Amino acid sequence: MSSLEQMYQAVILDHAKHPVGRGLAEVPEGHLAGESHQVNPTCGDEVTLRVDVSVDAAGSTVAAVSWEGQGCSISQASTSVMTELVTGRDLADVARLDTIFHDLMSSRGKGLDDDEALDALGDATAFTGVSQYPARIKCALLGWAALKDSLARSGALAG
Amino acid sequence: MTTTDAVRPTGPGLGAVLSDAELAAVRADFPLLGRTVRGGRPLVYLDSAATSQKPSVVLEAEVDFYEQRNAAVHRGAHQLAEEATEAFEAAREAVAAFVGAGAGEIVWTPGATAAINxxxxxxxxxxxxxxxAAAEPFRLVPGDEIVVTAAEHHANLVPWQELCARTGAVLRWFGVTDDGRLDLSNLDEVITERTRVVAFAHVSNVTGAVAPVAELLAAARRVGAYTVLDACQSVPNLPVDLPALGVDFAAFSGHKLLGPTGVGALYGRRELLEAMPPVTTGGSMVEVVTMEATTYAPPPQRFEAGTQMVAQAVGMGVAAQWLGELGMEAVAAHERELAAELVKIAEIPGVRVIGPVDTADRLAVVSFVVDGVHAHDVGQVLDDRGIAVRVGHHCAQPLHRRFGVAATARASASVYTTADEIIAFREALAGVRAFFGVD
Known part of the structure; x- marks a missing residue:
């Protein structure tokens, strides 16, 4: 497989064409809501992402992620894959996935040795090929930056 | 090497296009063009509007300066100081001659952005x-107007926005037509008695369109406004005589002119430079300094505070000389052919050119979008074939917004670009939509 094909894996192209979570959704009464607008100033890609956090005695869970944006296939697919991955996860899980995904993006195309971590990422491991192109790593991280900021703005991370 | 020696065989002469042998000789002067990229593919460099590659003589001139002449210029009486000063000022003369100006009308700056600022x-x-009192003509009052265009590079827009914010002047601008030309249909409404400055790009770094310079300058002159020309894209690719054009100020950079980074030039009509107050102050730009007050050196030194980028200036001088010896008429004729090859991408299904698709009054700078494929992804597929194009907004967000796109891909040629490279680019571009399954 060429570097280009490693980068544009079928799962990435599928998500880019049929993104998950596209279209901002209302957050139900009683849930925490946070919204973030992120741009990649070098290319003008942007995403507005809204997170819906449900809080109960067991803890805080990402109930839903919805977003709007425009950008390259990598930024759109990455935001879509992330939406699938984090929905229904508790916030500690989301933080762990965020760390693993950032580690993957810093791997310069080598990927991660940690099988457990890779399992946790699921489809997001398809972005390994992106990490060998420094100029594109920001594209893959745009949605993740918006999620992190949305969670901070929702107040769910407080305490 | 000094700039009095020839730096290359002379070109084909007025009006003639480069022969294959001459083009091969030109390419042989650029070491970087010989390298491969992405797993051994020959490099097809179509990003010269962002920065050009440099001929060996430019690189050697910088090395030679550091190895043989390095010293502080315009200070010190030792031999090296003399030789360094001579090389620095000879470079200024070379760059000035290249644009038809006097050496006293060229101010070294770190780049074109710095020159406009x-x-x-x-x-x-x-x-x-x-x-x-001499600076009275440059004083702005609230309600004065500064005119730019919606096609400007941010470097010829943001400094004017900031000047307006500091002075109370009002920014106005010309729009852009659907085919990417400046829309001067409301010329007399935009340039009025209130206009003090008209600033515009000679050639758009996005559309490649050549601005109607004479018309804009005449309108500015009628109302007594100063004119500032962003000549970054024109000076490397066309014969440009700034005094003959009649602009008051012009900015261009070294690194787009086959020269080094970190150096550029501000051209200013001599009497205007003499009347202008200094901007960056400090060493080397003064006459008499006391604890109470300072008097300033005449231009261009008045605007060259601090230790200058001497080696880069020397390199830029050699780059201008290299182009001059090849002949800018020949460069322009060669690039006209390349522009004609480039705009043919408009015939590829799904490709839309942002800018004129006719070859009149345009340079070999062509921005485009591919239906259903983001510019970044287009660039990535081309890069995989060894073809380097620019992707993004090319520092012209308002122009991209005008065309309803956040980003475009841009292919741009230079004197060393070949028609075969453009054909390879067109072939690769034709396969992009299939790669992403949007055919």
Whole structure:
């Protein structure tokens, strides 16, 4: 497989064409809501992402992620894959996935040795090929930056 | 090497296009063009509008300066200081001659952005009362107007926005037509008695369109406004005589002119430079300094505070000389052919050119979008074939917004670009939609 094909894996192209979570959704009464607008100033890609956090005695869970944006296939697919991955996860899980995904993006195309971590990422491991192109790593991280900021703005991370 | 020696065999002469042998000789002067990229593919460099590659003589001139002449210029009486000063000023003469100017009308700057900011801040300082009676013509009052265009590079837009914010002047601008030309249909409404400055790009770095310079300058002259030309894209690719054009100020960079980074030039009509207050102050730009007050050196030194980028200036001088010896008529004729090859991408299904698709009054700079494929992804597929294009907004967000796109891909040629490279680019571009399954 060429570097280009490693980068544009079928799962990435599928998500880019049929993104998950596209279209901002209302957050139900009683849930925490946070919204973030992120741009990649070098290319003008942007995403507005809204997170819906449900809080109960067991803890805080990402109930839903919805977003709007425009950008390259990598930024759109990455935001879509992330939406699938984090929905229904508790916030500690989301933080762990965020760390693993950032580690993957810093791997310069080598990927991660940690099988457990890779399992946790699921489809997001398809972005390994992106990490060998420094100029594109920001594209893959745009949605993740918006999620992190949305969670901070929702107040769910407080305490 | 000094700039009095020839730096290359002379070109084909007025009006003639480069022969294959001459083009091969040109390419042989650029070491970088011989390298491969992405797993051994020959490099097809179509990003010269962002920065050009450099001929060996430019690189050697910088090395030679450091190895043989390095010293502080315009200070010190030792032999090296003399030789360094001579090389620095010879470079200024070479760059000045290249654009038809006198050496006293060329100010070294770190680049074109710095050159435009220098003019804007000179207006600002004059408005703040600096520069005495001579600077009176540069003083702005609230309600004065500065005119730009919606096609400007941010470097010829943001400094004017900032100048307006500091002085109370109002920014106005010309729009852009659907085919990417400046829309001067409301010329007399935009340039009025209130206009003090008209600033515009000679050639758009996005559309490649050549601005109707004469018409804009005539309108500015009618109302007594100063003109500032962003000549970054024109000076490397066309014969340009700035005094003959009749602009008051012009900015261009070294690194787009086959020269080094970190150096550029501000051209200013001599009497205007003499009347302008300084901007960056400090060493080397003064006459008499006391604890109470300072008097300033005449231009261009008045605008060259601090230790200058001497080696880069020397390199830029050699680059201008290299182009001059090849002949800018021949360069322009060669690039006209390349522009005609480039705009043929408009015939590829799904490709839309942002800018004129006719070859009149345009340079070999072509921005485009591919239906259903983001510019970044287009660039990535081309890069995989060894083809380097620019993707993004090319520092012209308002122009991209005008066309309803956030980003475009841009292919741009230079004197060393071949028609075969453009054909390879077109072939690769034709396969992009299939790769992403949007055919």
């Amino acid at each position: 220098l003019v804007a801040y000179a207006f600002s300082n004059a408005t703040a009362g600096r520069g005495g």
